[in-house]
Amino acid sequence: MADKREHILVAAEDLFAEKGFDGTSVRDIAQQAGVNLAMISYYFGSKEKLLESLLEFRAGYAYGILEELNKDESLSPWDKIDRLVDFYVDRILNNLRFHNIMYQESSTRSVEIRNKAKDIKLRNLEQISKIITDGQQKGLFRQVDIPLTVGTIMGTISSYTLSKFYTCAILALNEDVNDEQYRQRLSPRLKAHLRQLLRAHLDIRNDGLPMTEDRKGL
Amino acid sequence: MADKREHILVAAEDLFAEKGFDGTSVRDIAQQAGVNLAMISYYFGSKEKLLESLLEFRAGYAYGILEELNKDESLSPWDKIDRLVDFYVDRILNNLRFHNIMYQESSTRSVEIRNKAKDIKLRNLEQISKIITDGQQKGLFRQVDIPLTVGTIMGTISSYTLSKFYTCAILALNEDVNDEQYRQRLSPRLKAHLRQLLRAHLDIRNDGLPMTEDRKGL
DNA sequence: GTTTAATTCAAACGTTTGTTTAATTTTGTG
DNA sequence: CACAAAATTAAACAAACGTTTGAATTAAAC
Numbered sequence: 001m002a003d004k005r006e007h008i009l010v011a012a013e014d015l016f017a018e019k020g021f022d023g024t025s026v027r028d029i030a031q032q033a034g035v036n037l038a039m040i041s042y043y044f045g046s047k048e049k050l051l052e053s054l055l056e057f058r059a060g061y062a063y064g065i066l067e068e069l070n071k072d073e074s075l076s077p078w079d080k081i082d083r084l085v086d087f088y089v090d091r092i093l094n095n096l097r098f099h100n101i102m103y104q105e106s107s108t109r110s111v112e113i114r115n116k117a118k119d120i121k122l123r124n125l126e127q128i129s130k131i132i133t134d135g136q137q138k139g140l141f142r143q144v145d146i147p148l149t150v151g152t153i154m155g156t157i158s159s160y161t162l163s164k165f166y167t168c169a170i171l172a173l174n175e176d177v178n179d180e181q182y183r184q185r186l187s188p189r190l191k192a193h194l195r196q197l198l199r200a201h202l203d204i205r206n207d208g209l210p211m212t213e214d215r216k217g218l
Numbered sequence: 219m220a221d222k223r224e225h226i227l228v229a230a231e232d233l234f235a236e237k238g239f240d241g242t243s244v245r246d247i248a249q250q251a252g253v254n255l256a257m258i259s260y261y262f263g264s265k266e267k268l269l270e271s272l273l274e275f276r277a278g279y280a281y282g283i284l285e286e287l288n289k290d291e292s293l294s295p296w297d298k299i300d301r302l303v304d305f306y307v308d309r310i311l312n313n314l315r316f317h318n319i320m321y322q323e324s325s326t327r328s329v330e331i332r333n334k335a336k337d338i339k340l341r342n343l344e345q346i347s348k349i350i351t352d353g354q355q356k357g358l359f360r361q362v363d364i365p366l367t368v369g370t371i372m373g374t375i376s377s378y379t380l381s382k383f384y385t386c387a388i389l390a391l392n393e394d395v396n397d398e399q400y401r402q403r404l405s406p407r408l409k410a411h412l413r414q415l416l417r418a419h420l421d422i423r424n425d426g427l428p429m430t431e432d433r434k435g436l
Numbered sequence: 437g438t439t440t441a442a443t444t445c446a447a448a449c450g451t452t453t454g455t456t457t458a459a460t461t462t463t464g465t466g
Numbered sequence: 467c468a469c470a471a472a473a474t475t476a477a478a479c480a481a482a483c484g485t486t487t488g489a490a491t492t493a494a495a496c
Contacts, residue, residue: 022240107381118383148411155373163325193366200418
């Protein structure tokens with residue numbers, strides 16, 4: 001039973017991410033999961049409740065990782081930022097499906113779903129906040145807008161995972177490249193960019209720079 | 219005639235952005251536009267072609283602004299970055315509707331639509347690239363990954379415009395705040411964050427920093 | 437004013453949608 | 467084995483979907 005339920009969740013995850021929630025029919029899901037159409041109502045009640053269950057099903061994972069990362073006292077705040085970047089790039093690239101649902105699809109749905117998505121994001125934000133404030137207390141990081149900084153990380157990755165056509169053009173890749181190659185080209189570039197970006201953004205030494213014109217000529 | 223066509227486009231823009239492409243019926247659009255259902259097929263051929271026309275209808279605007287900004291020789295590269303941030307934050311916040319379609323919705327549609335969206339983004343990227351390379355040639359900006367930097371700008375804004383529930387929680391706003399207040403709270407914060415972020419990210423003086431551990435003691 | 441073309445409309449088209457039904461099979465328990 | 471509960475099924479449901487039709491109306495051209 002738990003087996004079938006999970007089959008349905010995985011199938012739904014793939015299809016929702018590929019064709020959107022409205023673009024996916026419960027018949028598509030049933031077929032991909034290899035179960036009868038009626039099983040979806042039987043297990044989940046409705047298509048919307050299926051999406052809700054899907055959010056719960058996947059939500060715990062990222063939080064667990066972030067919690068562990070926070071507890072690890074052998075890592076400096078800078079190390080943690082690097083790990084954070086690696087984790088999110090890898091995770092989003094390998095779970096494009098779920099991430100698309102979580103970060104775009106769920107915002108146009110029922111109140112229950114929007115609230116669930118909100119709570120998951122807030123819980124994750126909480127963990128990342130701890131990493132940054134820790135770096136600030138240790139005198140390594142400067143004062144930044146933490147929630148927006150998190151938005152920058154997620155948003156940068158999303159902007160390159162949401163539309164393969166555009167990304168392929170940027171990477172000078174053929175549009176029908178296989179997913180594995182696609183990830184292998186995009187991943188290091190995203191990580192390098194985010195690391196460079198966050199180092200400059202967070203470094204305490206870059207604080208208060210009155211900025212430029214110290215190089216008047218042209 | 220051009221009048222009705224435009225009415226339909228505007229109605230479609232609002233509804234697509236609010237409920238997604240699949241979530242919006244042509245009947246919804248016809249009603250909101252105050253035209254007969256059949257007029258949509260009459261003018262546009264199909265619902266997908268309507269989306270295509272919508273992209274064309276709105277695409278030119280941003281490009282024109284960016285082109286002008288580039289030509290203006292009275293502005294320093296830093297000024298241009300500031301203007302760029304202001305422009306995109308304002309534009310996206312005031313055209314949430316269109317932006318959502320352009321940057322998320324169109325990626326799951328037909329080849330024609332995905333290509334059209336891609337071309338529009340590439341043309342805009344081209345203009346922003348000029349601003350940054352100009353700053354580099356003038357010795358103000360360091361070497362950065364330009365396309366990903368543009369992705370960071372767009373992505374940061376998107377991550378806070380795609381889900382109002384989450385954003386309201388961050389801004390400590392009531393969820394049913396009116397759109398005007400919502401914008402007025404979000405806009406300055408986004409602008410300040412992006413300006414701070416890009417100053418650190420682009421500043422030539424922040425280049426090559428071997429980073430931290432120059433402050434060993436905790 | 438007549439004729440031709442462009443526009444608008446209500447109605448209906450055939451599909452597809454999410455969900456329910458009621459009968460059947462499988463499973464677990466005493 | 468028997469019996470009750472759970473799981474599974476094919477079929478049917480009404481509702482909504484995008485699109486087409488063909489007649490009615492308006493506008494333009496001569």
